Amino acid sequence: MKRYRLTLARLCSLAGILFAVAACSGSEKEAPYVEKPVNDLYNSGVSAMENRRYEEAASAFEEVERQHPYSVWSTKAQLMAAYSHFENSKYDDAIIALNRYIQLHPGNRDIAYAYYLKALSFYEQISDVQRDQGVTNQAMTALRDVIRRFPETKYARDAKLKLDLTQDHLAGKEMTVGRYYLRRGEILAAINRFRVVVDNFETTSHVPEALHRLAEAYASLGMSEEAKKAAAVLGHNYPGSEWYVDSYALMTGDDIRKPKERPGFFRRAWNWVF
DSSP: HHHHHHHHHEEEEHHHHHHHHHHHHHHHHSSSOOOOOHHHHHHHHHHHHTTTOOOHHHHHHHHHHHTTTHHHHHHHHHHHHHHHHHHHTHHHHHHHHHHHHHHHHHOOHHHHHHHHHHHHHHHHTOOOOSOOOHEEEEEEEEHHHHHHHHHTSSSHHHHHHHHHHHHHHHHHHHHHOOOOOHHHHHHHHHHHHHHHHHHHHSTTHHHHHHHHHHHHHHHTTHHHHHHHHHHHHHHHTTTHHHHHHHHHHHHHHHOOOOOGGSTTHHHHHGGGOO
């Protein structure tokens, strides 16, 4: 029994020594925390940014805030860290950083840019029309926020252009789904999708096709009056559209693709429903 106790004591002693050695070894591997001057940290972030080392840049800018939270450079560094994440395509990290910046500095002179960069972070994530468009809706909301809050800025002007593209993208999604339903013979579901495009995305490039598809869908259901109304709206607003040519042929069986043979007829063709 005494030998067992002695062995156990030695083992415990040895374990303690090994733990101490391991602890020392671990502490040697860990780099000591060193506080650096704010200008050194900020400049290292700028240098990393210029050399496209965006992750390193973000870390440097975040360290400015961590070590010098009350410095005049701290606020700027927060925005630069968000921009570094954006350039590194880490859009979720950029959005988190920008939301925090907006909450902490609502009156800062760079606040318009913060809102704009947040909108871009959503906009850059817009996927193709075959996928869920949740992020596209978020991009639209953020772009509208820029336009509403800062209407006289260059950010608002660019946001308006991107908003048009975003709306066109969403309309394209509705058209894709509508065509799918039409091919499957689910006519009412298709009509609902096309009506969304006509009613909610009236300024997009997809409206002429949506009106033609409505005429096509209504005609297949025997709803001739509704089909004629859709074709009439198409002819009135887009008389030169190929989609109207198709709708006219669908309703009358007459091809109006040769206007030279029938002078002036093409321009007046939409009147046929009245």
